[in-house]
Amino acid sequence: MDIVITYVDGLDPVWQKSYEQYTNTPILEKRFRDWGTLKYLFRGIERNMPFIRKVHLVVSGESQVPKWIDRNEVNIVLHKDIIPEKFLPTFNSNTIEMHLHCIEGLDEEFLYFNDDIFPMRAMKATDFFRDGKGVIAMSHHLLALDMFKKICRNSDRIVRRALGIKPTLCFLRPQHTTVPMFRSENESLYESLRGEIEASMTATRKATNVTQYIFTNNLFLKGRIVNERQSKRQFSVGITRESTLRSFIENPSHNLMCVNDVKLSDERYEQMRAMLLGALDSRFPAKSRFEK
Numbered sequence: 001m002d003i004v005i006t007y008v009d010g011l012d013p014v015w016q017k018s019y020e021q022y023t024n025t026p027i028l029e030k031r032f033r034d035w036g037t038l039k040y041l042f043r044g045i046e047r048n049m050p051f052i053r054k055v056h057l058v059v060s061g062e063s064q065v066p067k068w069i070d071r072n073e074v075n076i077v078l079h080k081d082i083i084p085e086k087f088l089p090t091f092n093s094n095t096i097e098m099h100l101h102c103i104e105g106l107d108e109e110f111l112y113f114n115d116d117i118f119p120m121r122a123m124k125a126t127d128f129f130r131d132g133k134g135v136i137a138m139s140h141h142l143l144a145l146d147m148f149k150k151i152c153r154n155s156d157r158i159v160r161r162a163l164g165i166k167p168t169l170c171f172l173r174p175q176h177t178t179v180p181m182f183r184s185e186n187e188s189l190y191e192s193l194r195g196e197i198e199a200s201m202t203a204t205r206k207a208t209n210v211t212q213y214i215f216t217n218n219l220f221l222k223g224r225i226v227n228e229r230q231s232k233r234q235f236s237v238g239i240t241r242e243s244t245l246r247s248f249i250e251n252p253s254h255n256l257m258c259v260n261d262v263k264l265s266d267e268r269y270e271q272m273r274a275m276l277l278g279a280l281d282s283r284f285p286a287k288s289r290f291e292k
Helices: 013-022 038-048 093-097 147-162 183-192 194-200 213-221 242-250 266-283
Strands: 002-006 054-059 074-078 109-114 117-119 133-135 138-141 171-174 179-182 232-236 256-260
Touching (some): 002 093, 038 117, 133 179, 133 213, 138 213, 147 171, 147 183, 147 194, 147 213, 171 213, 179 183, 183 194, 183 213, 232 242, 242 266
Parallel strands (some): 054 074, 232 256
Antiparallel strands (some): 109 179, 117 256, 138 171
């Protein structure tokens, strides 16, 4: 199986200029701030996921490619390589995620990683794919009060219509973790819903969007999901003690770790960043084959 990682360096001046030129939306610092942790995601993959065939890093342009990346080992995918020109530039993860299956040479089975998820312990291929099915927990939700949940509800309803299933009051939402996907299933669903999907695409996130959950919901409703929680611990830097996060990194109790960014004071951000980088470097001190 392959891994696809989407990445944004919000400190890149080329990216910032493009953002300011094409949108009237203020940059959300917590969504685009770079903590400098990406290399540890790659080190975690090498140490703990030896069954991975290829890693694909999806970025908006060449200025976004980290200088330490070894391009002989990492397939760099630019937005223009997979997203039609009429939807570019985009700063919306929903638009980007709709096109991951368009990566040239992508394996049929692949995992989608956000850049804030880290493999912390040794894992097996069957933790993610089993008997032709993806492994991830699915849950039902009733209320859609904020933008993200409205997008989740949109995604559930559009898939049910495509499958001829009557929408319900509740909507499906997968566990926030690394996402198992099948390239051919994504391709097929996109083609069947091309008009609605493309009509929903915007340069920045809006409540009318659909998200990559359409692909997971589609698999679940077709019986291609093992409804089982992946082993993952989630932390928010806004409420987590430094000692708690450091202790987990030193002796992880779960296979995966997700570190969610939130709005922080500059002082708190620098403290948390220094701690996080130090702890991850202690856990993963050796360079991976993905680094020069």
